[in-house]
Amino acid sequence: MTEQPDLHPCRKYAYPLQAQARLLLRPSLVASALLLALHAPFAQADTVKADSRIDRVIVYPDRAMIHRVASQSIAAGEHELVFANLPADIDENSLQFNADAANAGLQILHVSSTPDYQQAGQSDGVTEVNRQIEALDRQLGQLDDQIKLDDNQIAFIRHYQDGHSVQGRDVPPLSRDAFLDLMSFTGEHLLGALQTRREHAQQKDQVLSRRKVLEQRREQIDQNGTNETRKVIVTLRAAKPATVNSVLSYVVPGASWRPVYDARYDSADGKLSLQYFGQVSQQTSEDWSDVSLTLSTAQPVTGVALPHLEPWRVDVAVPRRPMPAPMRSMSARQSAMAEGGAPAMEMADAASYETATPQSSATNTTFEVPGKQTIAAGGQQQRVALTTLSEPAKLSYELVPSEAAAVFATVKINNDKDFPLLAGNVNAFFDNEFVASSDMKTIFPKEELELALGVDQAISVKREPLQRFTESTGLTGSGTRLTYEYKTLIRNNRGQPVELVLHDRFPVSGDEKIDIKRLEPSGSDLALKGDGRYAQKLSLAAGEERAVLLKFSVQFPKNLDVEGLP
Structure with a gap:
């Protein structure tokens, strides 16, 4: 196991430090x-x-x-x-x-x-500082783009919550179970998006702090050379x-590394190769030339002391005293701070990589990168190979034809390493073709990694227009029955059979006067939930085309005004 350097404070140096010639003295x-x-x-x-x-x-x-x-x-x-x-x-x-x-x-x-x-002089001092500032500005631009993307994702999830939890005229009401499932699903994704945004904001603050130091250094050079x-x-x-x-x-600031991954799935042998890289950059004002490089997951800044837990008291509320007049004029940012809150804010076969030697301890993992590395100051991103995970993977295909005319591929693989695969960006390749880029959460040892490979263009999906039939019911024709039929055509253009899971839904009645009968699909291959959503297993041979029906009827009195039907 690689010995980690000691990061303990030692500001007073009047005492002798360790020297081999002195360690044996009595x-x-x-x-x-x-x-x-x-x-x-x-x-x-x-x-x-x-x-x-x-x-x-x-x-x-x-x-x-x-x-x-x-x-x-x-x-x-x-x-x-x-x-x-x-x-x-x-x-x-x-x-x-x-x-x-x-x-x-x-x-x-x-x-x-x-x-x-x-x-x-201007030719060396200011030029070097300007180069480092420009590199930080590029990094700030990337972080701003990431934060905008995070904000859009957060807004989308909240809009999705609102759009599905508020009943509209043409939307059937959600059952209690469906509503709870929706809140759980969107809540988990919203929490992840908020955490990602917070991490990007913290990274931006660190870069801004580093930029301020460089600006002060540039000003000093300008003033006295x-x-x-x-x-x-x-x-x-x-x-x-x-x-x-x-x-x-x-120890110096201005250096960092983050994990990135290339995931390559080969449909011929059914294996997934997950290549784990460390992306390193540094603006420390020193070039690292021909050095031994180690990447560590340790966080020296977090401290080692157990946090102190204060008592939790519940008491009778005390009426809030009105705020003095001068305080009412402070800005929204100051108000937020006063309340204790934060301010608003196609690729050919490649040669294999020589990977690093990982060493795991109880608290962190280190990767000893083979050979010598050179990383210049200035913020350029440099990739180093850490390890590769290559195992047979379970490939699954799923589609939601009512929402998208596409089949989405997903692979699953277990992390058989004795260290976690840290959260990072994943570039996914399907049969050597780039298909998607996404973020992966941290996968601990023995946990399952589920990786989206995007849309498989070799399997086509076509949803045909709705067929609707109307007829009168009852001896006196006092009722109405509407029969709906949706047809989805799926064609497997691959050279081997595929297994798919089709997701769709039947409508659910919100009133006893509205009778809904589920006609197709049915059978043991159908997994039906209480809110009408179902998953249907399908097997298609190579070159096979299959028509899949969704058919149901809705019956109700003619004098009843019904909403939520197309």
Whole structure:
């Protein structure tokens, strides 16, 4: 299992950090060394610039941990090892330094971090900052598009609720069970859409915060020709000349990764291949060149303490005192904040991928990406292959001919990995043809993944116009019987048989004077619900065309005004 870097706070660096040369010292030897240091004559520490490079990067969903390595030859004595030109927005609480020098009696005395300023002309400083701001602006545009799409989806679900729960003149009333099913179905989708919008809004806030920092940096360069960076100074003492191999690690914002998937279903062998990618981008002001890359699902920002639970009290309501006059003039945004709310707001066969090595722990999963990776600062999206899930999949076809003249394909597969497949965007391919792009929720180990593959054009559907017959009933012709007949033609143009499920509905009477008889379909292949909706199983051979009927009669007194019928 891959060891995770420690993210504990360590702002005070006056104490020695871990060094291999020091770990085996007994307390008595450490005390003797400290006494000798107190009586030694004062000497100015020699300053050595660390010739470091980024060797390893661990990317989290909203930040990254950078590992810099350096190798320096030093003489005996005390030295200041300086790591310069680091990102200005390093998280100081995350700084860690480790070093070893064989048989040199190496001690780490002190680690500090201070702001630094580098001369930067218009051609390098401002140009680089402008490039990063432009990348953030592109990201903001994408997030704005996503939020608009989220808003449209939320509005559609709410409109769907209203349109189906409010009875119209030409719409039969919903039964209690049907109404509850509708609320449950739409409520689940509405909750998911609201959560997705909230996540996109949080991502936008993070990008805006990062953009503000870059704007301040650009302004600073414009004013005095300097670019703010940061430097870390490590004070070392060596008993004799040595080569010091060191690692400096720190966490920086402006980096992220998110899961994306390519799902490819092959109808010839009935297998689904789900390729799991990590899409990485970074605007940390440092290029990651030829580095070992690890992607982690951990969220360092969330903390580890158990939330405190306050008592829940119920009491007699106290009349609300009227708001003072000056407060009534505040804006809608301020009112929302005062009330504790938030403001309103065809592809050929491809070569296989070399996938990452996943490691799961009790709290997160890491993916060790094979080989070396190069990701430049600037926000460009780069895909890395994480893993592939390839298993026989259950393909099903379903259609709702009253709503759409199309057959929709769905595949189901179990997650046999020992880690979850995180929520992300899925590009679906059916027999190497791109068919759909959709969002997938998180699928935990052993859970079933149901993936929509869109419309299968090889199976055609045609709904013929309504046939309606009217006749009088009763000895005196006092009643009316209306017989309705809908015909759906389905043709399987595939080279193999298919199994389909057709969804339709019979009308349901809301009054005892209205008698509805279900004529067709019937039989054991029909699963009928109490609200009149049904699912009908169909089997079509290769090249077969089938006519499927929906037929029913409605009988009622002639003097009764009936609504909800076409």
